[in-house]
Amino acid sequence: MKPTNPLKLACIGCGARAQTYTSLAARRPDRFQIVAGADPVAGRVEKIRRCSGNPDFRAFAGAQDLLAAGKLADVVIVATQDNYHFESCHRALELGYDVLLEKPIATRVDQVLEIERLALQANRRVMVCFVLRFAAFYRKVKEIIGSGILGDLVSIQAGEGVMPWHQAHSFVRGHWSVVSKSSPMIISKCCHDTDIVHWLAGRRCRKIASFGSLDYFRPERAPAGVPARCTDGCPVENTCPYNALRYAGDQRDPWLGMVYDRAAEATPAEIQDWLRTSPWGRCVYRCDNDAVDRQVLAMEFDGGLTGTFTMTAFETGRHLEIYGTRGVLKGGETYRRHFGSHLVFLPHEGEIVRYTVQAEDGGYELHGGGDAGLVNALYEEMTRPAGEPLAAGINSTVHSHLIGFAAEEARRTGSVVDIEDYQRRHTPQ
Ligand SMILES: NC(=O)c1ccc[n+]([C@@H]2O[C@H](COP(=O)([O-])OP(=O)(O)OC[C@H]3O[C@@H](n4cnc5c(N)ncnc54)[C@H](O)[C@@H]3O)[C@@H](O)[C@H]2O)c1
Numbered sequence: 001m002k003p004t005n006p007l008k009l010a011c012i013g014c015g016a017r018a019q020t021y022t023s024l025a026a027r028r029p030d031r032f033q034i035v036a037g038a039d040p041v042a043g044r045v046e047k048i049r050r051c052s053g054n055p056d057f058r059a060f061a062g063a064q065d066l067l068a069a070g071k072l073a074d075v076v077i078v079a080t081q082d083n084y085h086f087e088s089c090h091r092a093l094e095l096g097y098d099v100l101l102e103k104p105i106a107t108r109v110d111q112v113l114e115i116e117r118l119a120l121q122a123n124r125r126v127m128v129c130f131v132l133r134f135a136a137f138y139r140k141v142k143e144i145i146g147s148g149i150l151g152d153l154v155s156i157q158a159g160e161g162v163m164p165w166h167q168a169h170s171f172v173r174g175h176w177s178v179v180s181k182s183s184p185m186i187i188s189k190c191c192h193d194t195d196i197v198h199w200l201a202g203r204r205c206r207k208i209a210s211f212g213s214l215d216y217f218r219p220e221r222a223p224a225g226v227p228a229r230c231t232d233g234c235p236v237e238n239t240c241p242y243n244a245l246r247y248a249g250d251q252r253d254p255w256l257g258m259v260y261d262r263a264a265e266a267t268p269a270e271i272q273d274w275l276r277t278s279p280w281g282r283c284v285y286r287c288d289n290d291a292v293d294r295q296v297l298a299m300e301f302d303g304g305l306t307g308t309f310t311m312t313a314f315e316t317g318r319h320l321e322i323y324g325t326r327g328v329l330k331g332g333e334t335y336r337r338h339f340g341s342h343l344v345f346l347p348h349e350g351e352i353v354r355y356t357v358q359a360e361d362g363g364y365e366l367h368g369g370g371d372a373g374l375v376n377a378l379y380e381e382m383t384r385p386a387g388e389p390l391a392a393g394i395n396s397t398v399h400s401h402l403i404g405f406a407a408e409e410a411r412r413t414g415s416v417v418d419i420e421d422y423q424r425r426h427t428p429q
Contacts, residue, residue, distance in 0.1 A: 006033040007379055008073035012063045012088045013080035014039035014048045016258045017102055021077060024375040026051050031379040035073050038066035043261055063088045071095050075382050078102060082182045086111040093118050098125040098382050104191045107183035109405040109426045116398045127381050127390050128397040130195045134373030136357040137342055138196055150324025156307040158197050161315025168242045168284045169255050172217045177289035184408040185291040190311050195400035197309055203302040205403050205419050210411040212295025222285030231276045242284040244275050297407045
């Protein structure tokens with residue numbers, strides 16, 4: 001397609017997420033031009049440069065260098081790890097960039113509120129990568145609620161099965177396993193879910209309670225005689241579902257590519273060598289993790305609507321049940337896999353209605369499809385008149401983060417947290 005007036009994009013952090021977004025953006029040269037990338041790992045910037053097809057692409061060794069070079073693009077994509085979002089986004093807003101910001105907005109609630117304040121003050125657009133809002137499944141749910149067939153909303157019940165291997169990869173061995181180095185799991189993983197419940201409810205959450213713990217991936221659960229690393233000859237290697245040697249076998253795709261730059265070309269022997277020192281080679285029962293492996297939330301929204309959310313390591317996929325005065329809507333991964341439709345509407349009187357949805361990129365409908373949906377929406381979102389609300393703008397996504405942070409306080413203190421009061425207590429003075 002011939003370029004018209006493409007939006008210029010620059011990436012801070014050129015890892016897995018940035019590569020996904022830029023490869024989707026590169027398919028639309030009429031809408032996007034990728035002009036710069038920054039990452040301390042030069043090979044990752046190189047991947048974005050190649051994908052951009054732009055001979056004038058500028059490569060930087062880190063966020064600071066890119067941000068010191070002035071305003072190079074219309075939109076900066078901030079896709080570093082969680083604990084570096086705040087600093088990069090803050091500086092980018094000061095420089096006058098609009099920002100496509102990976103979730104979470106920041107790892108501390110005061111920083112989230114500070115980004116909101118700065119975005120409003122600078123009159124800049126911040127679009128948060130809550131990809132579920134752009135996924136075909138959740139768009140359909142929102143449309144069904146909007147049609148009124150459920151009647152008045154009474155209760156929303158949402159669940160996320162993280163999946164045992166994914167839990168081990170990300171929250172036991174991986175980037176988000178130690179809460180002090182990232183954020184609580186209800187933020188690092190499930191801010192997507194607090195966001196989707198808030199978005200579907202279409203109103204603010206007033207009060208929240210929460211329970212949960214890390215119970216399974218602990219040293220006392222380790223089978224007898226297991227070594228610290230799966231590469232050290234483990235007595236249960238043939239039966240342990242978390243055997244890290246699977247990174248060289250059936251779990252290579254997609255997991256290895258997310259954490260090892262040579263995933264595509266490495267031989268099994270090379271992967272095994274890498275596992276000897278990498279965090280992903282460690283026994284899941286003998287890591288330094290403290291992220292929970294289960295958590296539940298109970299919420300009350302404006303108007304008395306109630307909501308619950310359950311996160312567990314030991315299920316796969318997201319599920320949803322929405323109860324209304326005229327009927328119930330149920331759907332999610334189990335429906336897709338086993339019942340041939342994504343959603344079922346069960347009216348209190350009358351015929352059942354089944355819905356199937358189609359992902360924008362022809363991929364997975366419940367989450368992955370959201371990446372393409374988000375990039376497809378990016379151009380319109382970032383060219384809206386200044387001040388107009390965005391589909392996943394800062395104004396609505398900050399509240400979704402507040403729900404998560406308040407839930408963590410409720411879980412840690414065993415109390416019911418009033419969200420307005422929580423926000424007042426954490427707003428920077
Ligand atoms: N929206 C979603 O569905 C979704 C899914 C997964 C991850 N995420 C979020 O996306 C973010 C990135 O995740 P990822 O999986 O791409 O991680 P990643 O580790 O693959 O990428 C992060 C990159 O940031 C780079 N980096 C580190 N310090 C830097 C600096 N000073 N300047 C520039 N770059 C720097 C790293 O070298 C790395 O390449 C995380 O915040 C994560 O929580 C979002």
